[in-house]
Amino acid sequence: MTVMTDSPAPTTNRAPRRRKPLGTRAYKVFRVVALIVVVLFLLAPLFWMLLASLKTNVDIYDTAKALVFSPTFENYANVLQRNNYFVFVVNSFWVAFVSTALSIVLGVPAAYAMSRFTMHRSALVVLMARVIPGVSLLVPWYYVFSNLRMVGKFEVLILSHMFVALPLIVYIMMSYFDSLPLELEESAEVDGLTPIGAFRLITLPLAVSGIATAGILSFIFSWNNFMFALVLSGAKTKTLPVAIFDFVSYASIDWGGLMAAATVVTIPIMIIALFTQKYIVSGLTAGATKG
Template sequence: MTSAVANKKRSRLHTSILFYVSLLLILLVVCFPFLWMILASFKTQVDIMATERFLSFTPIMDNYKTVFSEYEFVKPILNSFIVGLSSTLLSLLLGLPAAYSISRYRQNMLGLVILMVRFIPGITFLIPWYVIFSKMGLVDTHFALSLSHLLINLPFIIWLMIPYFDSLPRELEEAAIVDGSSILGLFLRIILPLSVPGIITASLLSFIFSWNNLVFSMALAGGNTQTLPLAVFNFISYAAIDWGALMAAAVLITVPILVISLLSQRFIIQGLTAGAVKG
């Protein structure tokens, strides 16, 4: 009996060791590019190219100074923030009522059409958007970029929130209607407060999609509205690539989103798992 218990404990120990070793290897593979990016942002061009200096180098801050002094990186940061925030707010304003309507009134055909739009590559809409906005004189404006990002964010928010609204008990709505609440009042005062984790998840992921979007910026952005993904090309010239400044810029693009994601991970998990178990 004692031997059987000892063998069982030994088996559990081996399983745990194997699990954590596997987890460590996966984390190493996933995190290595990010680690290399951070280290390279504090290196000179020579140190970046020398593989033997991966960890042994003298850190410098010149790359970050170059990003803001020579490449004027503050303006693209502000542009990306304005476009990301405005497109996310517009997507929430239109997407939340649409998702609730599809969920409660079983508008499956409408949901299917929206899903089909999400499957279509964004580059398909590039030329029509450019023609429309150029005719209206809206090229190189935040408004044009924000509207173009709706093609990505709006279907995503709708399809993320539909299962969340499905998971909410209908008894609450029936009770509110019996008490004399209107559909709009029910949606604003009951449904939305109960859906905060899902809304936070949808908002964060929508903002990330907009923050990282390059396709629409290539056609609709200009000197006044250049976003971060487009500004990265400033570090690449015909003759050379400024790797140090490029890595510093990549860190500045990635870290804010990473910090927000880590701080909001509890809401993200709740939002993505909503509707997985019903009843």
């Protein structure tokens, strides 16, 4: 007769949880804290600008009303109605749009030629044009355009903005065209397309994100530019950054109106950057994957 005995239940050896190294956890905490500090550092001036635009000049100087105050929209009424800032908004948009469009029309084919035909000397000239500060050319520009009686016209502002926008667009698009495979154009030419046709029908549609990136950055530069417009614009061609300077006088500064005008300038660019950030990121990183 066999005696049945209870056999011990099989034990499963569970592997102990591995704790993350202390260095890894400390790095994550440091990364989060650093990110919060950077975000606060960047957003704090914008937050103060928005609050100041809703205060009177007396409240702005009162530290007790830094966060708790009675908001007023008198500054925005002064900016948008009395000072007719909509005209300056239209001027800024027109100069930025035309200078960006012309720079794209000229810069994209130039960047394609430099990329495909390895025009290193031309690329070096473009790079030097990007390095040279545009402010150093203001005096020669003013002298030349004043003799031509063109100071104060939109054409002068557009040309001056193109001096910076065109090298920027060429520089970005050269890297983008370098990242596109040459075999696509060769296959198109085998199928009967000319080199210009291959560029127009094959390469150009693939470079839309790069063109969007270059165009957005060029538009933002032109919209925010102050020095060129200050020297070369006139009463009828004044742009928003120059119009903001009207709130600064010799005796005093209208901080409320100044902050309201600065908010009017900043909000459109922030909206454009918010809705087009994916194009900016994809275009700027396009050349990094080459090879």
